[in-house]
Amino acid sequence: MPATAALPYPALLSSDQVREREQALARTLPHYSLMARAGAATARLALAIAPHARHIWVVCGAGNNGGDGLEAAIHLQAAGKTVHISLQPSAGKALPTDAAHALQRAQAAGVPISDQPPAHFDLAIDALWGMGLRADRSTPAEGPVRAWLQRLLDTDRDVLCIDTPSGLLADTGAWLPWLAPLAPQAPRGRRVTLSMLALKPGLFTLQGRDWAGEVWLAPLLAQNPVWRCDQMPAAGIDAPSGTGQLVTQAQTPLPTHNSHKGLFGDVAVIGGQSASHDGQGMEGAAMLAASAALHAGAGRVMLHLLGSTPASPRPAGIAADIMLRSLEATRALRGSLVCGCGGGSLVAGVLPQVLQHAGSLVLDADALNALAAQPALQQMLQRRAAQASSTGPTVLTPHPLELARLLDSSTEQVQRDRIGAARQAAQQWQCLVVLKGSGSIVAAPDGRYAINHSGNARLSIGGTGDVLAGCIGAHLAALPPGSSWAEAWQPLLNAVWLHGHAADTWPPARMLTASRLARSLQRPG
Ligand SMILES: NC(=O)C1=CN([C@@H]2O[C@H](COP(=O)(O)OP(=O)(O)OC[C@H]3O[C@@H](n4cnc5c(N)ncnc54)[C@H](OP(=O)(O)O)[C@@H]3O)[C@@H](O)[C@H]2O)[C@@H](O)CC1
Numbered sequence: 001m002p003a004t005a006a007l008p009y010p011a012l013l014s015s016d017q018v019r020e021r022e023q024a025l026a027r028t029l030p031h032y033s034l035m036a037r038a039g040a041a042t043a044r045l046a047l048a049i050a051p052h053a054r055h056i057w058v059v060c061g062a063g064n065n066g067g068d069g070l071e072a073a074i075h076l077q078a079a080g081k082t083v084h085i086s087l088q089p090s091a092g093k094a095l096p097t098d099a100a101h102a103l104q105r106a107q108a109a110g111v112p113i114s115d116q117p118p119a120h121f122d123l124a125i126d127a128l129w130g131m132g133l134r135a136d137r138s139t140p141a142e143g144p145v146r147a148w149l150q151r152l153l154d155t156d157r158d159v160l161c162i163d164t165p166s167g168l169l170a171d172t173g174a175w176l177p178w179l180a181p182l183a184p185q186a187p188r189g190r191r192v193t194l195s196m197l198a199l200k201p202g203l204f205t206l207q208g209r210d211w212a213g214e215v216w217l218a219p220l221l222a223q224n225p226v227w228r229c230d231q232m233p234a235a236g237i238d239a240p241s242g243t244g245q246l247v248t249q250a251q252t253p254l255p256t257h258n259s260h261k262g263l264f265g266d267v268a269v270i271g272g273q274s275a276s277h278d279g280q281g282m283e284g285a286a287m288l289a290a291s292a293a294l295h296a297g298a299g300r301v302m303l304h305l306l307g308s309t310p311a312s313p314r315p316a317g318i319a320a321d322i323m324l325r326s327l328e329a330t331r332a333l334r335g336s337l338v339c340g341c342g343g344g345s346l347v348a349g350v351l352p353q354v355l356q357h358a359g360s361l362v363l364d365a366d367a368l369n370a371l372a373a374q375p376a377l378q379q380m381l382q383r384r385a386a387q388a389s390s391t392g393p394t395v396l397t398p399h400p401l402e403l404a405r406l407l408d409s410s411t412e413q414v415q416r417d418r419i420g421a422a423r424q425a426a427q428q429w430q431c432l433v434v435l436k437g438s439g440s441i442v443a444a445p446d447g448r449y450a451i452n453h454s455g456n457a458r459l460s461i462g463g464t465g466d467v468l469a470g471c472i473g474a475h476l477a478a479l480p481p482g483s484s485w486a487e488a489w490q491p492l493l494n495a496v497w498l499h500g501h502a503a504d505t506w507p508p509a510r511m512l513t514a515s516r517l518a519r520s521l522q523r524p525g
């Protein structure tokens with residue numbers, strides 16, 4: 001990667017990158033400007049999201065995150081709200097300079113500060129810990145702070161988090177380990193997060209998606225605008241290498257009217273071990289992938305069910321548009337190949353040929369398990385990457401357990417640092433990797449990564465991963481033979497985003513199933 005790159009999507013900066021940005025900006029501005037802007041922006045957003053809130057509880061920590069909260073409290077009181085500040089005891093340490101200044105200003109403005117939280121509040125502002133939260137500190141918060149934190153986690157009132165939900169690690173979206181048991185599965189009320197200076201990856205994956213809720217950005221620029229993360233002005237700004245991106249839309253325009261099916265490319269699906277092999281039919285998984293490929297826009301879709309023969313009956317439910325073919329015919333198709341959905345034990349036997357000859361290749365489910373189990377297949381995958389100009393890009397689509405098997409790790413370890421794990425696999429196998437789950441991570445061999453911002457828990461049902469694999473196959477199908485992973489990057493982001501978007505736009509009263517999801521997929525446009 002070059003030292004800087006122009007990003008088409010909103011940038012996601014690590015804590016180290018944010019601190020660099022903060023220091024660079026602070027050097028150009030008078031003392032206290034950034035905290036003044038952060039507090040004003042917070043108050044403005046609070047008034048916008050909860051205009052009728054009368055009682056506001058501002059929970060401040062003993063660092064600069066707390067300073068932002070104190071500054072916001074001054075504005076909210078000036079706006080006529082009844083504001084109550086709870087300030088973490090500093091345990092003998094002096095507050096940082098800016099936070100100490102904010103405290104003086106809050107005291108001068110007469111905003112009430114007490115250890116006792118209010119009996120009632122309409123809106124809470126969580127300014128306990130932000131970017132300064134340290135993962136290596138294992139001491140649980142003691143005394144009143146612990147009770148405040150629990151109340152922030154349990155409340156059914158609106159909560160506006162400054163920078164990050166307190167206790168959530170900005171780089172990974174994981175709770176601090178000691179805090180995880182305190183946090184319910186999901187918040188009971190509305191959560192909004194105002195991220196300062198830049199968006200942070202942890203707000204968009206793992207626990208971050210639920211607990212950050214609706215994310216806004218305050219870049220702390222002169223006019224002090226705030227933007228909702230999915231409605232930000234066009235990106236295209238230069239960002240340091242290693243910067244992530246938040247995928248907020250698909251980016252390829254619709255094809256021209258003057259098109260034909262050959263333009264969209266063909267998709268072959270190999271998987272769905274037939275019941276005739278060992279009595280355990282897994283045809284459905286491959287049928288879902290094939291249906292997804294068809295509806296996501298492939299010109300033609302061919303399907304080979306592993307273990308089937310030309311004499312095997314056509315399983316019910318396969319759309320008439322999908323061509324059932326022999327293994328040889330399917331493998332020979334130009335376009336993209338999706339391999340592994342419901343592949344069972346038979347998929348390992350076809351992988352050597354597939355890895356050697358397929359153009360664009362998507363490996364899912366049992367193909368990933370076979371890879372994890374067989375070092376010889378891993379070597380073939382590496383050889384394939386080295387010869388990509390004569391084959392094409394490879395995309396691995398593991399869920400956390402599948403990635404853990406590939407990395408010889410554990411699901412917990414993968415989930416603790418989803419971005420790190422996806423990047424590690426992409427570099428190790430020189431492939432594109434989609435680590436699925438809430439806030440799917442897409443990673444490339446050069447270290448770039450993106451977090452998908454579409455999708456929701458309605459996708460947590462059997463078969464939606466097969467649909468994703470087919471959808472990706474369709475988006476890669478039109479790539480010319482020998483394309484690089486870099487050429488596959490944007491079509492891959494489109495596919496992952498559109499798959500989640502189909503769930504986001506699903507009618508609330510209608511049950512979502514994987515087969516319906518497959519039929520609702522669209523081309524980007
Ligand atoms: N300077 C400015 O003008 C600007 C600042 N900005 C704002 O500053 C924020 C960063 O401020 P920061 O660096 O002071 O850290 P912050 O999030 O307040 O945390 C420190 C506190 O947390 C505590 N603590 C840490 N780990 C812990 C743990 N595991 N468990 C328990 N406690 C733990 C730590 O305790 P200590 O280690 O000191 O004992 C200390 O009290 C950033 O998020 C943004 O909101 C921006 O708006 C831009 C302008």
Ligand SMILES: Nc1ncnc2c1ncn2[C@@H]1O[C@H](COP(=O)(O)OP(=O)(O)O)[C@@H](O)[C@H]1O
Nearest residue numbers: 436437438455456457459460462463464465466
């Ligand atoms: N809570 C969630 N939020 C967003 N997407 C989700 C969520 N749960 C599951 N998904 C998505 O649903 C799909 C599930 O895939 P997978 O686990 O492989 O299921 P299966 O093997 O049953 O097809 C993935 O695309 C994943 O990202």
